[in-house]
Amino acid sequence: MLVKVFGSAIQGVNAITITVEVNIGKGVNFFLVGLPDSAVKESQQRIESALTYNGFRLPGKKIVINMAPADIRKEGSAYDLTIALGVLAASEQIKSENIDQYIIMGELSLDGGLQPIKGALPIAIEARKKGFKGFILPAQNAREAAIVNDLDVYGIENIKQVIDFFNGEIELEPTVINTRDEFYSSLNEYEFDFADVKGQENIKRALEIAAAGGHNVILIGPPGSGKTMLAKRLPSILPPLNLHEALETTKIHSVAGKMHRETALISVRPFRSPHHTISDVALVGGGQNPQPGEISLAHNGVLFLDELPEFKRTVLEVMRQPIEDRMITVSRARFSVEYPASFMLIAAMNPCPCGYYNHPDMDCVCGPGIVQKYLNKISGPLLDRIDIHVEVVPVPFRELTEARASEKSESIRKRVEKARQIQELRYTENKGVHCNAQMSSKLLRQICIVNEAGHTLLKNAMEKLSLSARAYDRILKVSRTIADLDESPDIKTEHLAEAIHYRSLDRASWGV
Numbered sequence: 222m223l224v225k226v227f228g229s230a231i232q233g234v235n236a237i238t239i240t241v242e243v244n245i246g247k248g249v250n251f252f253l254v255g256l257p258d259s260a261v262k263e264s265q266q267r268i269e270s271a272l273t274y275n276g277f278r279l280p281g282k283k284i285v286i287n288m289a290p291a292d293i294r295k296e297g298s299a300y301d302l303t304i305a306l307g308v309l310a311a312s313e314q315i316k317s318e319n320i321d322q323y324i325i326m327g328e329l330s331l332d333g334g335l336q337p338i339k340g341a342l343p344i345a346i347e348a349r350k351k352g353f354k355g356f357i358l359p360a361q362n363a364r365e366a367a368i369v370n371d372l373d374v375y376g377i378e379n380i381k382q383v384i385d386f387f388n389g390e391i392e393l394e395p396t397v398i399n400t401r402d403e404f405y406s407s408l409n410e411y412e413f414d415f416a417d418v419k420g421q422e423n424i425k426r427a428l429e430i431a432a433a434g435g436h437n438v439i440l441i442g443p444p445g446s447g448k449t450m451l452a453k454r455l456p457s458i459l460p461p462l463n464l465h466e467a468l469e470t471t472k473i474h475s476v477a478g479k480m481h482r483e484t485a486l487i488s489v490r491p492f493r494s495p496h497h498t499i500s501d502v503a504l505v506g507g508g509q510n511p512q513p514g515e516i517s518l519a520h521n522g523v524l525f526l527d528e529l530p531e532f533k534r535t536v537l538e539v540m541r542q543p544i545e546d547r548m549i550t551v552s553r554a555r556f557s558v559e560y561p562a563s564f565m566l567i568a569a570m571n572p573c574p575c576g577y578y579n580h581p582d583m584d585c586v587c588g589p590g591i592v593q594k595y596l597n598k599i600s601g602p603l604l605d606r607i608d609i610h611v612e613v614v615p616v617p618f619r620e621l622t623e624a625r626a627s628e629k630s631e632s633i634r635k636r637v638e639k640a641r642q643i644q645e646l647r648y649t650e651n652k653g654v655h656c657n658a659q660m661s662s663k664l665l666r667q668i669c670i671v672n673e674a675g676h677t678l679l680k681n682a683m684e685k686l687s688l689s690a691r692a693y694d695r696i697l698k699v700s701r702t703i704a705d706l707d708e709s710p711d712i713k714t715e716h717l718a719e720a721i722h723y724r725s726l727d728r729a730s731w732g733v
Contacts, residue, residue, distance in 0.1 A: 224310040224317050227324050228303035229347060230293055231340040233558035234472045234513070236347035238324070240289045241300065243307035248283030253304075255288030257295045258510075264298065264329075268305045271333040275381045280312040294555075296510050299338040302327035302357070305380060306387070315387045322354040325383070333380040337361035337482075342468075342475040345369040355395070357383055364485040365475055367398040368468075403486045404464055410489060411457040416629045417450075420616040424451055427611045427723060429633050432458045433640035434702030435656035436695075437544065437566040437606065439529070441725065442613030443583070444576045448569035451613070452525045455567055456490045457630035459523075460638045466521045469561065473520055477513045491522035493564075497531040501539045506560050507551040516543055519564040529570040530598040537603055540566075544606045547659070566607065570599075581614060596726070605691040608658065608699050610725040640705040657702045662694065669697040675717045682721045696720045 228239045251265055269279045286304055288295050303325045310317035324344060328336040341362035346369055348356050355373035356366055363376025373395040377383055385391040415425060424440070428451060431438045440448040462470065471487045474480050480487075495504060495515045506514030516524055526532060543549045547563040572578040573592040578585040585592070604610075641656060648654040651664065660668065671679065683693060697712075700720035704712045 222311050222313065224307055224320070226303055226307040226310065226320055227353070228288075228300050228326050229324055229340075229344040230295055231343060231476055232293075232556070233511075233560060234343060234476050236340060236343040237290075237293060238347060238351055239293075239295065239300075239303075241303050241307050242287040242289065243304070243311040244285045244287075245280055245308075245311045246283050246285070249281060250283050251279075252283075252285045253288075254286070255291040255295060256293065257288060257300075258297075260298045261288075261295050261300055264301045264304055267298070267301050267329045267331060268308065270331040271301075271329045271380055272305065272309070274331065275333045275379075275384070277309060277314055277384070279308065282312075284308060284311075297339070298328040298336075299326045301329035302335065302380065302383070305329060306383060309384065310387075315384050316389065317387070319354075320387060323357050324348040324353050324355075325357045327357070327359045327377070329380060335359035335361075335377060335379065337478075339478040340476045341366040341480075342368070342472050345372055345374065346472075348372055357386075361482045362480075363396040364398060364483070365471065365480050367396040368400045368403065368471075368485050370400065398485050400486065401464070404467055404488050406488070408461050408488050411454075411630065413454045414457055414630045415454050415633060416627050418447065418454065418627055421447055421451065421613070424611055424613055425628070425633070427609055428455055429458060429637060430699065430702055430706065430723075431455070431565065431567070431609055432460075432633075432637045433656075433706050434608075434644070434698065435565060435658035436608035436699060436702065437568075437658070438609045438611065439568040439570065439604070439607045439726070440611050440613050441570055441572050443580050443615060444571060446613045446615045448613050449525075449527055452523075452527075452567045452569060453492065454630060455523050455525075455565070456492045458633040458637055459490050459565075460634070460641050462488060462490060462521060470521045473513050473517050473560070477518060479518065491519055492525065493519040493522070494525040494527060497526075497528050499532070499536060501533070501536045504536055505539050505543060505549050505551075505562075511551045511553070511558050513560045514549070516540065516549065516562040516564055517560040520561045522564060524564045524566050526566070526568045529568040530595055534598065534600070538600060541602055541606060568607065572596075572612075579612065601689075604726055605689055605695070608695040609723040611723060612725050636706060639708070640702065643705045643708070657698045657705070660698055660701075665694055665697055669701050669712060671697075671700075671712050671717065672714075674714050675712060678714055678717050678721070682724075686721075686724060688724065692724060696724065699723060 223244045226241045229236045230239050309315045337359050342365050345366040349372045357375045360376035367374040375393045376396050386393050493515050504515050543562040549560050549562045573587045575586050577583040578592050644656050700712050700716040703716040
């Protein structure tokens with residue numbers, strides 16, 4: 222008897238429906254075809270044990286299983302439940318009248334229990350698009366799949382529940398999530414707040430500008446000056462995610478298997494902080510079975526690279542293209558996948574190996590040329606792509622002991638949101654552009670128009686600091702953001718002066 226059941230495969234951050242055809246005929250053998258990987262081939266042993274444990278059997282006949290389309294590689298153990306139910310239906314051990322109305326996915330334990338799968342959300346989205354009635358999957362993934370409306374999502378603990386469901390012996394209760402309630406319930410829940418930071422008003426100002434325009438930032442300062450503390454609080458002043466961004470971010474984390482059982486939707490901006498020993502593949506994504514990297518997990522949020530010069534040079538260089546394109550393409554011989562990577566980069570570094578170059582109280586013990594050599598670990602093209610360079614100095618004792626409370630993140634975020642609203646209105650007709658940092662060169666010439674005094678100031682800065690054309694563009698973008706924070710329709714000279722001030726590492730005197 223021939224039976225068709227349906228599963229799904231993940232490509233990039235999207236899903237493709239897979240038809241699992243099971244035919245049982247005369248003979249004794251088990252054939253699994255359709256480009257399965259080792260994990261899929263090993264399903265026979267898991268299925269046999271799970272069925273036996275629950276009072277069923279793997280038929281002692283010729284079983285042919287085809288996974289179509291056969292030219293797409295099937296990876297992972299999530300097809301165990303799909304294949305097992307196909308075998309049971311083809312051998313008439315369960316009723317199969319409506320089995321083709323469901324997407325069925327899950328990894329089987331030897332006792333028939335179900336283990337979580339990756340990519341439940343994109344699979345659910347594709348199932349609804351293809352008109353399936355429901356989605357049967359492990360209970361651990363039910364909440365993230367249930368945010369998709371107009372699709373019955375059944376979270377199950379054991380294969381016996383699914384068998385009894387198709388035999389009409391029990392009714393399964395679909396998991397129901399109110400997407401909007403889930404989204405708004407934890408929209409502004411941040412662990413860190415700028416109210417905890419004493420002093421550092423100039424750094425807070427720089428981060429406010431960065432948040433308002435979506436600009437990349439690098440913080441340079443001695444150990445203990447508060448670089449990491451400030452960076453961790455940046456997400457708390459960014460505008461809240463909208464529902465579309467939340468779904469997009471959740472899809473990526475779902476594909477990477479980073480969703481917790483209690484989490485249905487990621488509603489706060491992600492903050493990723495990989496260690497400096499990370500490989501280039503782990504950072505940008507890829508691998509033998511391509512997975513999203515840290516830059517994609519930071520999509521719509523913040524990627525924090527602490528101790529920037531300690532990262533391998535090859536790791537930093539592979540980021541140059543994604544920073545510009547906000548997308549990473551992983552190409553292989555047979556296929557290529559795209560992962561979104563629209564993130565804010567915030568980096569932190571010591572000014573020299575000992576950490577005390579330019580320190581107001583401590584002496585730097587690094588020899589001649591060492592400071593410049595340390596900075597040279599970061600390439601010029603990468604520094605060019607970082608809009609704001611800020612020197613962080615230690616907080617004086619009197620500011621540390623002040624009883625006066627610092628400004629809360631909520632207050633700063635209101636100003637940031639107002640500036641973002643101005644930008645959203647400005648770029649209404651420009652698809653894919655939402656903030657000043659995303660402006661193309663063509664848009665830059667149209668929007669960032671400076672007066673004669675500003676033109677002279679820029680000319681002098683370009684000549685004295687030996688700035689590149691890209692650095693010139695960055696100054697204009699940052700000055701446009703500063704003007705937006707001031708609610709000024711024009712870029713004034715003071716806006717340009719402040720933006721030029723945020724190019725510390727471009728100074729010819731740095732490290733000399």
